[in-house]
Amino acid sequence: MRRLLRILLTAATFVSLLLFALTAGLWLRSHWAYDALGWDDGGVVKSVTVLHGGVFFSADEIEGRPDREGVNYLNGDAGPAAAYENAGAFGFSRNHYGGGKLGVPVSDIVRVPLYPLVVTLAILPSIGYIRITRARRARSRRRRGLCPSCGYDLRATPGQCPECGAIPPAKEARLPKPGG
Numbered sequence: 001m002r003r004l005l006r007i008l009l010t011a012a013t014f015v016s017l018l019l020f021a022l023t024a025g026l027w028l029r030s031h032w033a034y035d036a037l038g039w040d041d042g043g044v045v046k047s048v049t050v051l052h053g054g055v056f057f058s059a060d061e062i063e064g065r066p067d068r069e070g071v072n073y074l075n076g077d078a079g080p081a082a083a084y085e086n087a088g089a090f091g092f093s094r095n096h097y098g099g100g101k102l103g104v105p106v107s108d109i110v111r112v113p114l115y116p117l118v119v120t121l122a123i124l125p126s127i128g129y130i131r132i133t134r135a136r137r138a139r140s141r142r143r144r145g146l147c148p149s150c151g152y153d154l155r156a157t158p159g160q161c162p163e164c165g166a167i168p169p170a171k172e173a174r175l176p177k178p179g180g
Contacts, residue, residue: 013128020121027053027114058109078084105136142168
């Protein structure tokens with residue numbers, strides 16, 4: 001069971017690291033270029049735009065506007081975008097524009113910053129990196145006859161570390177592998 005949990009944790013760490021790299025790249029790119037994906041959903045034009053460090057979800061409704069088929073993708077330079085610049089606390093915001101009559105659009109725009117996602121996705125790989133680094137350091141210290149806790153030389157006092165008081169694990173006798 002522990003082996004299965006370790007495999008699942010390793011897979012989750014790898015996926016988190018991959019998503020972290022992709023999200024961090026998208027976050028950095030969003031400061032000089034934008035990407036937008038839009039579609040028509042029964043008279044309401046919906047879009048997802050990545051711009052200026054955030055993801056914007058918008059829904060625009062124009063009365064009397066003919067429906068358009070398909071999904072549109074746009075990209076370009078991330079110049080100033082007045083509707084998108086209105087970020088609230090910590091970069092989160094929700095804006096409502098227009099009146100909806102006589103072809104005036106009603107727009108709802110929600111901004112979600114990318115930095116919380118980048119930080120969250122970095123947690124699991126960071127923990128994995130710290131665990132691997134500590135295990136390598138302890139293994140290296142044991143091989144060289146040092147205290148695994150503080151690194152003090154234990155050649156003179158192999159039973160207990162005089163520096164930190166830790167009792168090093170007993171050296172395991174290496175048994176020959178079966179069949180060889």
